[in-house]
Amino acid sequence: MVEKEMLLKQTRLRDHYDDVFKCMRCGWCRGLCPVQDFVNREANAPRGKIQILRALFEGDLPNISNYAIERLYFCTTCAYCLWRCPSGVKTTDMIEAARATLVNLGYVTPHAHKRILENIREVRNPFGEPREKRTDWLPTDVKLSEGASTLYWAGCMASYRVTDTAVTTAKVLEASGIEFTILGPREGECGSVLIRTGHWDTAKELAQENKKLLNDMGAKTLVTSCAGCYRTFSHDYPMKFGVDLHKELGIKILHSSQFFEHLIREGKLKPGKLKLTVTYHDPCHLGRHLGVYDAPRNVLKAIPGVTLKEIPSRNRSLASCCGAGGGFRSAFREFSIKQAARRIEEAQQAKIEALVTTCPFCVENFREGMKQIKEPAPVYDLPEFLAKSLKLNPPPQ
Numbered sequence: 001m002v003e004k005e006m007l008l009k010q011t012r013l014r015d016h017y018d019d020v021f022k023c024m025r026c027g028w029c030r031g032l033c034p035v036q037d038f039v040n041r042e043a044n045a046p047r048g049k050i051q052i053l054r055a056l057f058e059g060d061l062p063n064i065s066n067y068a069i070e071r072l073y074f075c076t077t078c079a080y081c082l083w084r085c086p087s088g089v090k091t092t093d094m095i096e097a098a099r100a101t102l103v104n105l106g107y108v109t110p111h112a113h114k115r116i117l118e119n120i121r122e123v124r125n126p127f128g129e130p131r132e133k134r135t136d137w138l139p140t141d142v143k144l145s146e147g148a149s150t151l152y153w154a155g156c157m158a159s160y161r162v163t164d165t166a167v168t169t170a171k172v173l174e175a176s177g178i179e180f181t182i183l184g185p186r187e188g189e190c191g192s193v194l195i196r197t198g199h200w201d202t203a204k205e206l207a208q209e210n211k212k213l214l215n216d217m218g219a220k221t222l223v224t225s226c227a228g229c230y231r232t233f234s235h236d237y238p239m240k241f242g243v244d245l246h247k248e249l250g251i252k253i254l255h256s257s258q259f260f261e262h263l264i265r266e267g268k269l270k271p272g273k274l275k276l277t278v279t280y281h282d283p284c285h286l287g288r289h290l291g292v293y294d295a296p297r298n299v300l301k302a303i304p305g306v307t308l309k310e311i312p313s314r315n316r317s318l319a320s321c322c323g324a325g326g327g328f329r330s331a332f333r334e335f336s337i338k339q340a341a342r343r344i345e346e347a348q349q350a351k352i353e354a355l356v357t358t359c360p361f362c363v364e365n366f367r368e369g370m371k372q373i374k375e376p377a378p379v380y381d382l383p384e385f386l387a388k389s390l391k392l393n394p395p396p397q
Helices: 004-008 017-022 046-057 066-073 080-084 091-104 111-123 156-160 163-175 192-197 200-217 227-241 245-249 256-265 294-301 333-348 360-372 382-389
Strands: 150-153 221-224 252-255 276-280 306-308 354-357 379-381
Touching: 017 046, 017 091, 046 066, 046 091, 066 091, 080 091, 091 192, 091 200, 111 192, 111 200, 150 163, 156 163, 156 360, 163 379, 163 382, 192 200, 192 227, 200 227, 200 245, 221 227, 221 256, 227 245, 227 252, 227 360, 245 252, 252 256, 256 294, 256 382, 276 294, 294 306, 294 382, 333 360, 354 360, 354 382, 360 379, 379 382
Parallel strands: 150 221, 221 252, 276 306, 276 354, 354 379
Antiparallel strands: none
């Protein structure tokens, strides 16, 4: 039996109690949600999830069923609904808090997420890969500077899966002439995937662990090429766990697109000509969640010969999700890749020759989605595309 009092004792969900009752059930979120129509259930739409939570708060549901749990996890946390809700309901924050409550109360959540949790606890990455292989991607000809004030945090996906992102980021940084370093096998997990899937206690432990690690390093600028890492360090740590790396340690946190834009403006990077028509996909963590829209576009515009065309009607705050976020890809892989394919079809309406984004999770999912497209196009992470213009010999796709 799930009682209202039990739920209200859970601080994470209690903070959203008023939000649950602000929902007008207008249905505006139904047409915006990128995944609700896969199984065409009302409960898969954001307002349906809110009504599940409302029923639990009001005692109308005797218990939290497996069906209800699956509905709360059938979401990429892309924040499309949050951005457009006329009532201002903090839908995405509420879903993340609901998942944390389910975990805290001991309910059975997606098995794939439990395996990810175990891997992170054991080896500090969701894939279960050895820590000592975390920097196998590092090119032998890239020179690191011990004690440098700029630290490149590659992140789990770029370190183990989309390694061309890490390789080209390091090569671009070196080409700019700045001194930088990496953490090597000491680099752990930022905690983003744990926050999205409800494992906040472990994520909080990681926040404290990373704070100490970064403090010991003495770095003053942290650059990451992962949109999820960027959101976690700059937003989730201070807002959810009271760990503010900037205020407490004086660390400036930048996404690589922001850092590249700065380097280009200072004349430290001078891209060469690339005659290509491309479009840019806004990752949810970077765009809607944090409002970073211009930096990556400015980098692309700085490359001579590149024609940047926006995806018709679905760009910037209206950009549709790639399908990989919020633990959705690990729990519902088939639907995740289908959403990637749909997003690619939207992008191809712009008559492009390549798709560029700024998140290795998006890159990985798009490359899977391209396999379902009749006329596939190359998918680049921004560092890889910039390296191509700088003639830094990025690895082939």
